[in-house]
Amino acid sequence: MKATLADIKRGQQGIITDVSSIHIPLKLLEMGCLPGNSVELVQVAPFADPMYLNINGTHLAIRKETAIHILIEITNA
């Protein structure tokens, strides 16, 4: 199922498919947010923002406004 990273629910896993949007900070790519890498939602703050993610073994938090630009494929819906 194709989706953006903002749609991922807790316990779901996905594969990043596209990060070419200009709104994604380079820093995020450098931390391993690249196509082909796995992503998992660890925890969300109230109002689902920011999101605490595990991307390819790196744990980080990003705001929803960034997550909507990252395209993913959810592998276990």
Added chain:
Amino acid sequence: MPKQINVALIGNPNTGKTSVFNALTGLNQKVGNYPGITVEKKEGVCKLPRGVKAHIIDLPGTYSLNASSLDENVVIELLLNKNDKDFPDVAVVVSDVENLKRNLLLYTQIKDLEIPTILAINMSDRMVYKGIQLDIPLLEKELKTKIALISTRKNKGIDQLKELILNFNDLSTKPCVNASEIDPNYFDDLRKTFPNQLLYKLWLVITQDVNFGKTDRNEIDAINSFKTKSKTDLKRLQQKETIKRYQFINNTLKKGQTIDLKSAKDLRIKLDRILTHKVWGYLIFFVILLTIFQAIYDWSSVPMDFIDTVFASFSEWTKNSLPQGAFTNLIAEGIIPGLGGIVIFIPQIAFLFLFISVLEESGYMSRVVFLMDRIMRRFGLSGKSIVPLISGTACAIPAIMATRNIESWKERLITILVTPFTTCSARLPVYLIIIALVIPEGRFIGLSYQALTLMLLYLIGFGAAIFSAWLLNKILNIKSKTFFVVEMPNYKLPLFKNVALTVIEKTKSFVFGAGKIILAISIVLWFLASYGPGEDFNNAENIITTEYASQNLSADELQQKIASHKLEHSFIGIAGHAIEPAIRPLGYDWKIGIAIVSSFAAREVFVGTLATIYSVGSDEEETIKNRMAGEVNPILGGPLFNFASGISLLLFYAFAMQCMSTLAIVKRETNSWKWPTLQLFIMSGFAYIVALIAFQVLK
């Protein structure tokens, strides 16, 4: 070989880079600022075998050479400027064994700059725990370097790292990734246009807005004419470059690293389930805050009282043992209390940084940032602003120093500007005495009016901070990328050495930085209060003795009258009279005026100043209170401190920017007089208007 080897420590945040720095240098380190910016510059000396010394510079943590903050800019500037006196002979890339893949990105970039580079893999003690195995010889071959497997926690591998630094000349300077493959034509053009320059260096110059040293800039100034790509295209190329580097890293680690996930145990998930929980997370954070609050208020009151007593008796002793004269008075009444005013802040600052450093070292701080970000964002602040705002209730000085980890300059600046609104401990004595004077003693639903007033004042302070943050966010037009990416590091037990060094260093930087200014101000204040022009001041003894000759005053009472008369006619007293027309609409007389003027050095002098003016020798609050209660308003009649003037005064102290030390720190942290000046005038102006309205409505 040079006598001293220049070493640059580079690495991602949370890799224990500072622990490596501490392990190499110990106490032989100093912290300063890079010229013109407020980024901390940490450097130290390390003794290597065979009598060689290494000058080690601990560069700010960064994920790559693509800078997104001032701190990261520093790294690139140094690595690209061969003429810099700190330009490294050898770079040590510190990485975390658990995040080797991500850490190697920065490593491959530095290798492309053809600087000899050592890879230090830290936290090797966690390898067994995480089921990680490394093929070091293979990795050394693929990465074209030498690797030091170290553990600062277990103090292992540091000697090996020193040995590698000593023999840095043996290291290969060949790059491991050929970045130019991402767009061969473009890079060919670049190479032809600047044949004498390093290709990767050119690429970095094109893609960043870095300020280079002058010589260097001239050298590649022509680069501006080489703009054949749009910003978007350049960003796409940077993305391509990142992907290419990761391909190389993945291939290398596939061969050189095995991770047995079965034997990996993870405490993180269990802890995060509670610590970042929607309900429990906030509750636990609240309890931690209360503990810190309690520590700063309560635990530090003992050493603070002690310091106060020591300095008071030292001042007394100086007065009695040195020959009488202006010089002795300057020492006893100006310099010693001034020094005391600096030293008295040490316990609070030390406690605060002890807690902050433990929270940061343990990895918990990132969780707080995660929890608070959404709420703070509404007011133009960042999740990271919560720490300074809370610390501000103790003292704005360490609180403003604690804003340094906010990446976005705009969010950081707003935090610095609004923090002084929070009710700091110096306002407390002022509040207490005025509340006791003007708020009746009754109760409302079991709570005393006086306690409610105090609580309200705290809420007003916090409200003013949040509201002005919201306002500043609308007004300030500062371009600063406000992206938010926070790494959530693994939980770790804080290292005692790191915590201790942080506390010592922060306290030292306060004492020597702000201390100089506090001291200067107290000396000036002393002069203004101890000298005055004209007969009234210089002949105070005769005037008072004659005036009260008929009344049988004791020697003490006479001395107090003389002191009071002198103060009235001293420079500061004249200033008080001069501002009286301005403060009369607020319900104050010239004596309160003096207290307010001297309060601009530090609020806590309010009570002391009034004590002197009302010719009370002791600082005992009850006595001052009675005197104050007996004062009569010279124009309106009735008590000077009534409900209207009391509320007006409370509000004035709640909003006015009356703290030289805070202004000094703001100057240092923003590197400009503009912001502290604005703070002084806008906050104090606002305080004046609110106090004026309050008095005129209530009188």
